[in-house]
Amino acid sequence: MFLWRYLTLLLLTTAHTCKAKKCGRFTDLHLGHSFIGTSLKVRLLLYTRHNDVCGVLLSHTNLTQHPQFNMSKPTTFVVHGYRPTGSPPVWLYITKMLLDREDMNAILVDWNHGATTLDYLRAVKTTRKVSDNLTAFIKMMQDHGASLSSIHMIGVSLGAHISGMVGANFNGSIGRITGLDVAGPSFNNKPPEDRLDPTDAQFVDVLHTDTDALGFREPLGHIDFYANGGADQPGCPKTIFSGGSYFKCDHQKSVFLFLDTVNRTCFTRAYPCSSYEDFLAGKCLNCDRFGDAGCPIFGYDVIQWKDKLLKLNQEKYFFTTNADSPYCKTNYKVDVMIWNKSERWGYITIKLFDGNKEAVATIDHEASEFRKFTETKMLAQFDSDVQSVKKVSIMFTTGQVLQPKRTLRLLRVRLTHLEVKKPLCRYDVLLQENTEVTFSPLPCEESHF
């Protein structure tokens, strides 16, 4: 809903402004161009707070004719990737979002002529030329007083490798490169000089959303986020019968997840872990190495963790999301102790209520094991945040339909919001399989044990 309102507003404003003066627009091509193939043309569209919806087509030779291009402000380049159909990316409003967030020069790098071809390898070959073009442009910016540290390049797919090549041309002096589902095909297993890597900028942050198809598998930056494990995204089609979106949905999700952090819709902490399975099992919730700041927040603001991250080894960071915006989940640590004589295996669904709102988490990535007087620790990821929890409901299921229904006798259940950290407890709860039990949570008293 929010996205559509944003787009409509943007279209109306653009239409209005463009009547008054000519706005530079992203090149719109079609499938015919893709069949024939296109030769490279790099167009740079500048947006600032004076012209946040009407792009100015920048000259590659003379910057003095663009008074709104202020070199004392930070500059963010947004670089797209392969465009097999020739159409403009759907996320072009990113420049407006960046400007709403920060006073800067936001430059959309339009290399649609070059990216539009049925031959992916041809587009890959073109990336080096795009990076040379941008390198020459940034050198010209330097001549006009811009500092490399104040440059941020946001690269999508092939655009991330282009950003990496530009960064390498400046020996890693560019301030920051953000790679959004960095292209995998023909780059996986390539040496660092032929792809994005941590030496390409002072800080390199990377988001992986489609490691099993279009995205890059291994870590490439100072921090690498693997959303929902990095391979497949919730809300994206699982079969080819869903048409074209099957191919690009996971890949494109990287941009939407990032945008939610630019406009502060989302606040998602990511946890370093050796595998997604261990993360889901709640084994990687320790953030001590980051001190008071806690584990890094995914997205635009991760730059605040730069100094700490530069001292650490490359590692995978995990978080999960909802299928739609707002994508953030709310994480709780759940500790359960039972007093059944024999062990139980099963799945837990928890709901939190504040009187109006309800949040749900199902812990079903694998069956949890419950043993007498032994604490079972789980990670519960709720689809929304409930500020003041008045009621909690829990349901236990084994997933087995043929065996008699089981019971789970909880000696104690403890829920700890990972941000708020004030635990909620309940003692002596009897769960009948597949039957929801609702109760009011109590403050936890360690004296019970």
Ligand SMILES: [Ca+2]
């Ligand atoms: Ca590199």
Ligand SMILES: [Ca+2]
């Ligand atoms: Ca995938």
